[in-house]
Amino acid sequence: MRLRPFALLAFALALAVALALSCPRPACAFGDIGAFDPRVLLTGNQTGAARPSAPGRWAWELVQRTSAPARLRPSVVRADDPAIVEAPFLYWSGDTEVAPLTGSEISSLRRFFALGGILLVDDAAPGDRGEPSAFGKSARREVARVLPDSSPIAIGSDHVVFRTFYLLRRAEGRVEGPASLEAIVHGGEAQVLFSEHDLGGALARGPSGMWEQAVRPGGDLQREHAIRLAVNIAMYVLCSNYKDDQVHAKWLMRRRTGTTP
């Protein structure tokens, strides 16, 4: 009788193992590599994203809210690293002026864009009304060197980025900023998105679970809208212009006329 607890434990363990073996085992790492990876782009003497916790939080929010898989530990890649071509998305943020890109950095970035890669330039220190910081101005200057034949245009709520998952009326981040984003569009697809809203600032969340940055002027609602914009950008990377398909048009038109965030 003294053995009975052990026997029960052994039986429970055996049952658990048997149950585990009886079900088709899901793939674990399989599929991860195709997941959304908000890869941090570093140039010059940059050592990390302006809001280091933001990419991870971005991935977490995406996984929680959508069916899209994402890397909860996003990778970091330097602009002159050959690995820059190994995924379709780059996240470039900063709050200080960036050094001019070297020849190899420009060359690598051009290779990345030639494959159809998408870059999000997120100004982490814009003015309250979205005035670009030194980072924003210098990043635009350097992007213009990479893509000399293109210039950014404003994209508003009629662009597919604003309806890839959530129906959004405007762009918002840590600061309210301008209602639209700017983008360099090539062949109908946005290659570079410029945000003057400090999107990373709205996403950044410390280990304690507290938001790192206050969101002004809209508070939590504005933060929610910023997260939704981040989710939409991720969905744009993963689905491109899927929501521009005709099959969605009548549904979305009907909802646009109703209540929207």
Place this chain on the structure above:
Amino acid sequence: MLSTHLGPSADLPPWAVGLACAFAILSLALLLVEMRRRERGGTIIAVSGLLAVTALLAAAVRPARVSARESTVGARVVVLADTSRSMALEGDGGRSRRVERDLAIAGLQKKNPSVRLVVLGFGDGPPLPLADSSGGDATSARAPHSDLGAALRALAVSSDERPAALVVVSDGRLDDPPEDAPEASLRALGETINVPIHTIATTRGIPADASVRRVTAAGAAVAHAPLPLRVEVGCAGGLACDELAVTARELRDDGPPAVLASGLAHVKDGTAVLDLTITLERAGARIVEIAIAAPPGDVIPDNDRRLVTFDVGREHVRVLHVAGHPTNDVAALRQWLKSDSSVDVIAFFILRTMTDDARATQNELALIPFPVDQLFTEQLATFDAVVLQDFDAQPYGLERYLPNIQRYVRNGGGLVMVGGTNSFMAGGYAGTPLADVLPVELDGSRGATSADTMTFVPKWTPEGLAAPLLDPLRSVLGDELPAMPGANVLGDLRPGGVALWSHPTRSTKGGHDMPVLAIGEESDGRTIALGIDGAWELKFSQLGADTGGRAHGALWDGLLGWLMRDPRFEPAQIEVVGGCTAELASMLRARIVASSGSPREGHAGGTARTAPKVVLDVRRIDVESPPIHIERVRPDEASPVDFALPALRAGAYEARLRLGEGVTTRHDFACEAGGDEWADSRPDAQRLRALAKAAGGSFAFSSELDSLPLPKPTVVSAERHVTPLAPPWTWTLAAAVLLGVHWVARRRSGLS
């Protein structure tokens, strides 16, 4: 034959003899005129004058005895006998038109023994010596066409002895010249050879027959697009038919024929035209039966239906792209699909599952319901291909529609299952109707592993190296492939499946290398299993970047192209040489374009080998019948491979060709009992009559051969000997003496 006769001296040309004779006659005429002025002695003057003129003529022509060995050579007359299938139809007196034709030729020979008759048969192209059909052999009435024009043009340029005349023996139902051809074109046809063309009509009587005479399509057949057809039906030979029901049905591989259209043709003056519109949903060779319900008394039931093969093309490929969740692989495939303007993509991506918390109301979301019922019932047939990418069948209720997808594939649809954590076994497809159409087995047993998460580099199989559908990828990437982050666990190949890539370390239960990319044919459709979700790395990777990202598009170019039966990606082009006629042997020719399967430089994958064996399976589509299996050794890579098919019954057939153990290609074809030649069974003596009139010949029915004027024979002389009757001086002397006598007689008669 030796003959002797008198003639002029051999050194005189014919014109000199003629001139001498003319002068002699003129002299006699003048003598008669002068005799009116004579006073007496008319007789003596006439006699002496006649003798003198004769002697003068003899002195000029110097008569000789001509001995010659002569022979008679009959004129060369070419008989062009119609060998088309219509000659197998019934003619007059219960005999076939072929028998009537042969009797007419025999009669012609009998009535004109001196004529050298050369009997040729015409049908397709240049005329050929007519097979002897006196023993009842019907092979001389098998040609699928009756192209008299081509035969005449071939004779005109032939180096053989030019004929003195042509005789055409036919029922008059010709392809060229066509019915109601203008006289000018008939004359032009006769001038191509420039000898008289006589014509003999074999048949007078019109059989009691209702038939589908002609089917014409307005433009090319395009999948999903309405195709107007014009159907001409006829009723002849006193058959009572005011209305004929016409039906158009597609003969399908899986299941009964599908009725595409039907209508009622109102017959007036023995003919009617009915316009039907059909829509063919599948590209490739599609066989449509156009049939009439013939009234009782129809003596030729074989032409009550026509089997028309439409080579259905595509203006656009409609692809249904369903993805279980958005990933880089989904994005890459979507971008490729959208980049091709010939592809219409209907996409549905699951962006939120039941467990996701979007923290928004429905109106704040840009999500629409997944119309699974609508897509997989009423709309399914409108797609050319369905791509299920990392899609779990269970949560979205797709399980209910898997039988529909199975049926869709077997009816000619294309299906691609792309790997991921929710594909194949993990998606709950094992043991379902959909698994029955995939090219690989799926293990549905408890404890079965659904995925291998180890990174690996796919290995080319020999079949993959030989498959044209991967040529675009190989031309961009060579034989190198990027490392893949794991694979779905796939089972052994199902019958008809071919592995193009395999796993370098994993094996199937059957002990074979685990397929990673496999293709298969299932009835009329095709399927692809791609057990990875890292194909996007052909674009975003160091290897992909070295190719400018083109490798990903090149892979899908080949896969979708093969799925859509794009000829560029077929391992062989197949044709039935000269078409297929029921009950006659035919020849199927395969031009193999698949490469030998040799790896390119630097390749470390599959074993190089050729595929010398070519296997052909021919199966009837419309009804069950024993299949025909033929194996041939491929002589070399350049030569086509010919397969002699036995006589087939009228119907629709599919021919599947497999190169060794590699990919297959399919060609559908129809065998008709009579084809165009039986479509209109009425003989057309009027056309033959018009041709003879325009080409300077005569027309006759086969029973009236006496009225046909064939050329006379030519006499040819050999060993000719000319011997003078007397030396020339004797003729001169005689002429001088007789002239002197005549002069004396004139003087005595009072003439000067």
